[in-house]
Amino acid sequence: MSLLDNALLATVADAVRSAGATLRDRYTPHARGVGLDEIVHEIHANDAAVLEVLKAPLLAARPGSQWAEDELAGGALPGGEWWVVDPAEGNINHVHGMADWAVTATLVRDNRPVLTVVHLPLTGDTYTALAGLGAELNGTALRVSAKTDLGAALIGTGQAKPGEDERALRKIGDSVTAMLVNGLVVRVSVPATLQLIQVAAGRMDAFWQFSDVRSGLVAGALLVAEAGGTVTDTDGRPWTLAGRDFIAAAPGIHAAAVKVLAPLA
Structure with a gap:
């Protein structure tokens, strides 16, 4: 990764945190919707509200990048740089008044994730990673478990x-x-x-x-x-x-x- 990507990471993190504030403002500690149609409506409304403030800044931050539109899609992407974003990762939890949800944005370059930001608006925690340069939580390096059993x-x-x-x-x-x-x-x-x-x-x-x-x-x-x-x-x-x-x-x-x-x- 280049120094440009370190600067890009800060820009992306700011954009994701701002989007997270929008999702946090929509949060209630009680479930919203009883029937399936109501639940689906709330989920789509969350996505739309976040994307309104997140999509344009991410595309502008990386000129020439493209947007993976369907967050439930799988499989390889065409070559080049793509933003793979979940505007409300754990949307079903958010709609049901639970705390396990986040906003995520990942830059995928030629089908390899190279930069990511995961922000948890309720705690203020931000997880970041750059390919080849490590992963951090709020600026402190992360390390996986040492378990062997x-x-x-x-x-x-x-x-x-x-x-x-x-x-x-x-x-x-x-x-x-x-x-x-x-x-x-x-x-x-x-x-x-x-x-x-x-x-x-x-x-x-x-x-x-x-x-x-x-x-x-x-x-x-x-x-x-x-x-x-x-x-x-x-x-x-x-x-x-x-x-x-x-x-x-x-x-x-x-x-x-x-x-x-x-x-x-």
């Missing part, structure tokens, strides 16, 4: 999006059972990024997901990798945006986690 590990997973097909849901269930047998404690929650920042910070030891929704993975993938973690598919091959599944783990337990998950993928 899967049996002592706190591990997480969750749905990538609503409406997963039955085969995918059964695979998630089988993998949770397998990890409950082999690990210490398993968390099943959404969104992915809110678990991946815990892996990057060494508070959790691994996270896996059977899906390729890129907006939920690219930020955490870069944070974990830059904090010294191992990011692969569930067969242990280097993870790419074209991958169908994902695991990010402390190096000391990665192989053991792959051994558990690979037969289920």
Whole structure:
């Protein structure tokens, strides 16, 4: 990465924090909406409010960059630089008055995440990473867990999006059972990024997901990798945006986690 990217990181962080203030202003400590239509309306309203203040500054910060429009899409992107953004990562939690949500922005260059900012408006915490230059929380370097025993590990997973097909849901269930047998404690929650920042910070030891929704993975993938973690598919091959599944783990337990998950993928 170049010095330009260090300056860009500060610009992106400012934009994401400003967008986070918009999302925070929309937050209530009680659930909004009873029926599905009401919930979906609130989710879309959150996205629209944040994108109104975030999209233009990010595109202006990197002339020639493009915008990945569908936050639930997966797979590889065309070449060049793309902003992969989740304006309300954990939107379902926000709408239900819970605290696990964030604003994320990741610059993907030729299908590799190279810069990311994850901001948690309720706490004021900002996680950042630059490819090759490390990951930080509020300016302090992050480091993954030193665990070497899967049996002592706190591990997480969750749905990538609503409406997963039955085969995918059964695979998630089988993998949770397998990890409950082999690990210490398993968390099943959404969104992915809110678990991946815990892996990057060494508070959790691994996270896996059977899906390729890129907006939920690219930020955490870069944070974990830059904090010294191992990011692969569930067969242990280097993870790419074209991958169908994902695991990010402390190096000391990665192989053991792959051994558990690979037969289920």
